[in-house]
Amino acid sequence: MAYPLQLGFQDATSPIMEELLHFHDHTLMIVFLISSLVLYIISLMLTTKLTHTSTMDAQEVETIWTILPAVILILIALPSLRILYMMDEINNPALTVKTMGHQWYWSYEYTDYEDLSFDSYMIPTQDLKPGELRLLEVDNRLVLPMDTTIRMLISSEDVLHSWAVPSLGLKTDAIPGRLNQTTLMSTRPGLFYGQCSEICGSNHSFMPIVLELVPLKTFENWTTSLL
Numbered sequence: 144m145a146y147p148l149q150l151g152f153q154d155a156t157s158p159i160m161e162e163l164l165h166f167h168d169h170t171l172m173i174v175f176l177i178s179s180l181v182l183y184i185i186s187l188m189l190t191t192k193l194t195h196t197s198t199m200d201a202q203e204v205e206t207i208w209t210i211l212p213a214v215i216l217i218l219i220a221l222p223s224l225r226i227l228y229m230m231d232e233i234n235n236p237a238l239t240v241k242t243m244g245h246q247w248y249w250s251y252e253y254t255d256y257e258d259l260s261f262d263s264y265m266i267p268t269q270d271l272k273p274g275e276l277r278l279l280e281v282d283n284r285l286v287l288p289m290d291t292t293i294r295m296l297i298s299s300e301d302v303l304h305s306w307a308v309p310s311l312g313l314k315t316d317a318i319p320g321r322l323n324q325t326t327l328m329s330t331r332p333g334l335f336y337g338q339c340s341e342i343c344g345s346n347h348s349f350m351p352i353v354l355e356l357v358p359l360k361t362f363e364n365w366t367t368s369l370l
Contacts, residue, residue, distance in 0.1 A: 144279075144310065144336045150347050153310040156329050156356075160312030170219055177215070230312075233326055236294035240285070244297075244304030244317035245345035246341070251285050259369060265349045278348065279336045284355040288362040289329045297323045302344060308337035308352055310329075316341060329356040 145153055153160040241252040245262075252260035266280045287293055297306050297315045304317035308327075313323045329335070339350035357365070 144276075148161065155312070156310045156331060156333070156335060157312055157327060158330065159226070159230055159326075160310060162229065163312050166222050166226055167183070173215060173219065175199055192338065195233075207208060227265075231327075233294060233324065234292055236292045236326065238291060239294045239296060240287070241296040242298075242306055242317070244299040244301075244306065244343070244350075246301050246344050247339075247350045249350065249352060252285075253366070256366060256370065259366065263353070265351050276336070279338075279351045279353070281351055281353045284334075284353045286355045286357060286362060286365050287329070288354045288359040291359065293327050294327050295325050295327060297325065303341045304339050304343050304350070305341035306337070306352065307340040308354060310335050311337075311354070313337070314340055327353075330358050332358060 152160075152164055152167070163357055176223050205325070216239045239254045241254055243250045243252075248265070249263045250260065251263060263281045263283045263285065265278065266275070268277055271277060271280060294304070295313075297317045298321060299317035299319045301319065303319075305314060306317055307314040311327050311329065313325055313327055315323050317323070333356055335354045335356065337352035337354070339347060339352075341347075343350070
């Protein structure tokens, strides 16, 4: 999760988030190079005399500054489209979880099991135990197996919500009357925090999401204890 005064992204937990971080760094380097070039040209214009007036008529320069931006846009667009298609892929999920947004809590249903569903409410500040995080802890965590392809079906029962977990690279809108789906897979165990990312009313900031990713054997023991 994020820490105080953090400037960058959270550490990647899924392959998709790793790709997004690489794309961010790739694009940032292009922006840095363009900014450096523009700053250099501006400094030259302010510190030197413009003696080469024939440059204003040079067709070679016009060709370069027409083609170069197009090439740069292609270098940004192709990796972006690749990641977009990767995020939409659903490859034989081993588990399906349905998430419903409410004002103002989440409910989860494991559709591969009978009668395995629960609501997830934020723990009030006065009920927090030492070491727990204010406005981020919930009474019932969403427990999922790691290294497993999981399909999340996301919808809402009242207003627009958004189910978002930054370290997994997930952000999917929960829309009443519509079922959106996304895929998640964690490469390591741990607790991963998120929040509703769509303004949904007065208690919008009190809809945390907590995923507990555990080894498959631990997940099986957990589901057995509940059924």
